[in-house]
Amino acid sequence: MNSIVCIKRVPDSEARIRVAADGESIDPSGVKFDMNEYDKYAIEEALQRREAAGEGQVTVVTIGGDDARETLRQALAMGADEAVLLRADVSLDGLPIARALADEIRDRPFDLLLFGKQAIDDDGMQVPAMVSELLGLPCATVVVSLEIDEGHVTARREIEGGHEVVEFDLPGVVAAQKGLNEPRYPSLKGIMAAKKKPLEEKDVELVDGGLELVELSGPPSRPEPEIVGEGAEAVPELVRRLRQEVKVL
Amino acid sequence: MADVIAYAETRDGTLRPVARETVSAARALADELGGRVVAVALDGPGSADAARELARFGADRILTAEHPALTNYHPDAAVQAIESTAEASTAAAIVFPASARGKDLSARVAGRLNRSLATEVTELGVEDGSVVVTRPVYAGKAYAKFRFRATPALISIRPNVFPVVEQQGDGVVETLDIQPGEARTKVTGTEGGARERLDVREADIVVAGGRGLQAPENWEMMDDLVDALGPQATLGASRAVVDAGWRPHGEQVGQTGKVVSPSLYFAIGISGAIQHLAGMQTANVIVAVNKDPEAPIFGVANYGIVGDAFEVVPRLTEEIRTLRDSGG
Ligand SMILES: Cc1cc2nc3c(=O)[nH]c(=O)nc-3n(C[C@H](O)[C@H](O)[C@H](O)COP(=O)(O)OP(=O)(O)OC[C@H]3O[C@@H](n4cnc5c(N)ncnc54)[C@H](O)[C@@H]3O)c2cc1C
Numbered sequence: 001m002n003s004i005v006c007i008k009r010v011p012d013s014e015a016r017i018r019v020a021a022d023g024e025s026i027d028p029s030g031v032k033f034d035m036n037e038y039d040k041y042a043i044e045e046a047l048q049r050r051e052a053a054g055e056g057q058v059t060v061v062t063i064g065g066d067d068a069r070e071t072l073r074q075a076l077a078m079g080a081d082e083a084v085l086l087r088a089d090v091s092l093d094g095l096p097i098a099r100a101l102a103d104e105i106r107d108r109p110f111d112l113l114l115f116g117k118q119a120i121d122d123d124g125m126q127v128p129a130m131v132s133e134l135l136g137l138p139c140a141t142v143v144v145s146l147e148i149d150e151g152h153v154t155a156r157r158e159i160e161g162g163h164e165v166v167e168f169d170l171p172g173v174v175a176a177q178k179g180l181n182e183p184r185y186p187s188l189k190g191i192m193a194a195k196k197k198p199l200e201e202k203d204v205e206l207v208d209g210g211l212e213l214v215e216l217s218g219p220p221s222r223p224e225p226e227i228v229g230e231g232a233e234a235v236p237e238l239v240r241r242l243r244q245e246v247k248v249l
Numbered sequence: 250m251a252d253v254i255a256y257a258e259t260r261d262g263t264l265r266p267v268a269r270e271t272v273s274a275a276r277a278l279a280d281e282l283g284g285r286v287v288a289v290a291l292d293g294p295g296s297a298d299a300a301r302e303l304a305r306f307g308a309d310r311i312l313t314a315e316h317p318a319l320t321n322y323h324p325d326a327a328v329q330a331i332e333s334t335a336e337a338s339t340a341a342a343i344v345f346p347a348s349a350r351g352k353d354l355s356a357r358v359a360g361r362l363n364r365s366l367a368t369e370v371t372e373l374g375v376e377d378g379s380v381v382v383t384r385p386v387y388a389g390k391a392y393a394k395f396r397f398r399a400t401p402a403l404i405s406i407r408p409n410v411f412p413v414v415e416q417q418g419d420g421v422v423e424t425l426d427i428q429p430g431e432a433r434t435k436v437t438g439t440e441g442g443a444r445e446r447l448d449v450r451e452a453d454i455v456v457a458g459g460r461g462l463q464a465p466e467n468w469e470m471m472d473d474l475v476d477a478l479g480p481q482a483t484l485g486a487s488r489a490v491v492d493a494g495w496r497p498h499g500e501q502v503g504q505t506g507k508v509v510s511p512s513l514y515f516a517i518g519i520s521g522a523i524q525h526l527a528g529m530q531t532a533n534v535i536v537a538v539n540k541d542p543e544a545p546i547f548g549v550a551n552y553g554i555v556g557d558a559f560e561v562v563p564r565l566t567e568e569i570r571t572l573r574d575s576g577g
């Protein structure tokens with residue numbers, strides 16, 4: 001079972017995000033970066049499939065700057081076999097990323113092409129399905145369970161109030177949601193081994209997707225918070241405010 | 250012609266709540282662009298009546314396809330239908346709901362048409378003839394404004410953000426000739442669809458509970474509150490109680506759960522961790538009930554009550570029942 005897993009380096013979910021002075025990017029100072037949480041489920045799935053099959057390669061691919069090398073090493077330490085860094089300046093537009101990934105992946109042999117369901121920086125939720133269309137492959141997004149039986153995939157994806165069952169034949173695309181599995185932590189042995197695994201690097205040219213960033217700003221400020229009172233006695237006053245002040249009841 | 254296509258999501262032959270928002274948002278955009286609204290509704294047999302209703306929200310053309318193969322979501326046929334509609338009407342924009350299906354489909358269409366897509370848009374307009382959108386990024390810790398330099402502009406709108414506006418459109422109903430062939434991706438069924446309550450993203454009022462409620466059986470009083478608030482209300486949860494197995498993952502609000510924008514959000518026994526705030530800080534009005542006056546949730550709440558949930562929640566239910574009984 002050969003898998004390709006697309007991963008991204010993103011700010012940690014705890015990070016305080018401040019817009020930089022240019023109004024177009026975030027201020028990276030003090031921000032801790034990590035592998036995108038959902039991409040860890042994708043890697044774990046690829047590793048488990050390889051282990052169950054007893055053969056196969058897991059290739060991780062990222063588009064990013066030099067610091068993304070660290071994220072690839074992390075994936076290799078988890079157990080991936082080889083890594084590819086496509087060096088480019090990444091914007092908040094998913095289409096150029098999907099195009100470049102599709103171009104890189106097109107001529108590689110694989111059974112499963114795995115993604116996270118969402119990158120927690122651009123929150124685009126789009127690269128996996130875009131790549132599937134660009135490559136003419138079947139695809140299931142937001143996947144919480146996956147069965148593969150002789151090349152036939154049965155996936156469950158999360159929808160409002162339940163799950164949708166999606167089926168297709170390999171090769172195909174799966175975008176992982178939390179719940180798919182429990183990602184492993186790299187072992188010390190894994191970290192040592194990762195240093196000797198192949199990591200290919202090359203520059204790529206991203207196309208212009210036609211989505212122009214006008215401005216990045218902080219979130220709209222919330223109204224001044226107010227404590228209505230203490231305990232159950234405060235409830236009538238709260239209800240009055242909800243009815244008369246903000247008219248939501 | 251600067252037409253705007255709206256993907257009107259239906260399920261089991263009825264319009265999803267967000268379908269009205271999608272068509273209303275498309276109408277507002279089409280008015281600014283001077284074009285028509287083309288609504289596309291794909292579903293199984295017997296769904297055309299629901300689609301006809303879209304004229305009331307400003308649809309000029311309503312393209313329906315009723316086919317047994319479309320009863321479940323059919324991504325390949327839907328991509329095909331939207332692609333051919335976009336080509337035939339030289340659309341300026343295509344508006345999807347940022348629902349589970351809308352997000353999946355919009356990204357496929359974007360790949361097929363080779364056009365950029367803005368997800369979970371919260372503001373939509375036209376400047377100097379181009380479509381501009383604003384959308385949250387970094388889990389709502391920042392907002393990005395974009396201008397589309399190519400058409401069609403692909404957009405998915407965040408549920409519960411855009412108003413439903415009743416405005417009569419021409420409402421010409423046409424039937425799309427869809428022959429769904431052998432699908433690459435087959436949706437063979439849904440599970441757990443028979444739910445009694447609205448999804449947390451669709452509800453107008455969300456009553457969310459956290460670890461402060463102490464045990465799963467204490468959700469009985471939360472249920473009572475939701476019942477008192479009426480059919481537009483539903484339950485939400487923090488990750489702590491989902492991870493503990495007290496509540497289903499579908500209720501989780503936050504960075505790794507769902508992002509909600511109801512008109513009223515109750516956070517009960519929830520501390521207000523940054524990952525939780527990421528999922529609810531665009532709610533119109535936030536009410537926090539917490540026994541710790543220092544809990545960070547009070548920093549984003551319009552109104553707070555410092556107190557024990559086990560006293561406050563039943564009292565709240567009682568007051569709201571009284572209010573509803575008196576016709577309020
Ligand atoms: C990568 C990552 C992603 C995450 N994603 C999410 C997410 O999507 N959603 C999410 O919610 N969290 C998420 N978290 C977890 C988050 O950091 C918090 O741990 C979680 O939100 C805490 O849940 P809680 O507020 O219910 O529990 P706690 O933080 O334990 O808070 C319980 C609160 O209840 C109050 N309380 C106790 N007893 C009572 C009482 N009787 N009456 C009233 N109040 C009482 C306490 O004062 C306290 O404030 C994520 C964390 C990480 C690392």
Ligand SMILES: Nc1ncnc2c1ncn2[C@@H]1O[C@H](COP(=O)(O)O)[C@@H](O)[C@H]1O
Binds near residue numbers: 064097115119
């Ligand atoms: N720069 C990138 N390099 C590699 N994979 C990426 C990149 N951006 C996004 N992806 C993949 O696409 C998924 C969804 O990202 P997005 O559509 O941006 O939310 C991520 O979880 C990754 O698996």
